[in-house]
Amino acid sequence: MDTTPRPATGELVFRDAEPADADALVSLIESAYRGDSSRSGWTTEADILEGQRTDPDGVLDVIKTTDGKLLIVERDGALVACCQLESRADAAYFGMFAVRPDLQGAGLGKVIIAEAERVARESWGAGEMHMTVISVRDDLIAWYERRGYRRTGKMTPFPYGDERFGVPQRTDLQFELLVKALA
Structure with a gap:
């Protein structure tokens, strides 16, 4: 009999991503931000960017970075979200945040960002936690x-011109730094 502790049904499990997770992570990130599938969630960028979000x-x-990690969030063994964390001196950077579109708006993002901050x-x-947002x-x-971040x-x-980050549909895109004190 397997006595390995298992999370309760529906409980979130956080773990560090491994290279074998890359393709599933790309699919998750793309589904949250690009194309028609992203429109079922509220984080879509489909109206301002076409093409890929990542690869x-x-x-x-x-x-593979040595000063950060990509956290995977699973529920019942299924990939439901992810986020990047990177150590930068006395601050951390938060990025590559994606929640499966059909699960957006149900409070999952709040739980994940709180865990990333912890x-x-x-x-x-x-x-401090830093992030950039279009x-x-x-x-x-x-x-x-x-959630306490300030512009x-x-x-x-x-x-612009680097299609690895998408094909802009407007000419006024830039990233703004958002910051939150973690102390």
């Missing part, structure tokens, strides 16, 4: 603000 090489780079604080002693994503920025007004240009 297997980009995901593998995050998985990991950054406890694993690296991070005093500045025209008002609904998404408002969601992060409700900094610090912008970085969108990588």
Whole structure:
């Protein structure tokens, strides 16, 4: 008889991604942000960007980095979400956040970001969490603000012409830095 502890049905399991997870992670991230499937969730970027959001090489780079991790979130053995965490001096960077579109809007994102903040604080002693969000994503920025993130007004240009990050459908895209104190 197998006596290995198992999470209760429906309980979330967080684990570090492995290279073998790359293709499933690309599918999850693409489904949350690009194409028609992303429209069933609220985080879609389909109206502002076409093409890919990431690729297997980009995901593998995050998985293999020595100063960060890609957290996988599973429920009942199925991949439901992911997020990138990277240690940057006294801060941590949060990115590559994706929740399966059919599960968006049910509170899962709040739980995942809280766990990411805990990991950054406890694993690296991070005093702040940083992230960048496309500045025209008002609904998404408002969601992060409700979780304690603040807009900094610090912008970085969108990588126009680099289709690894998508094909912009407008000319005013840039990234804004959002910050939250973790102490």
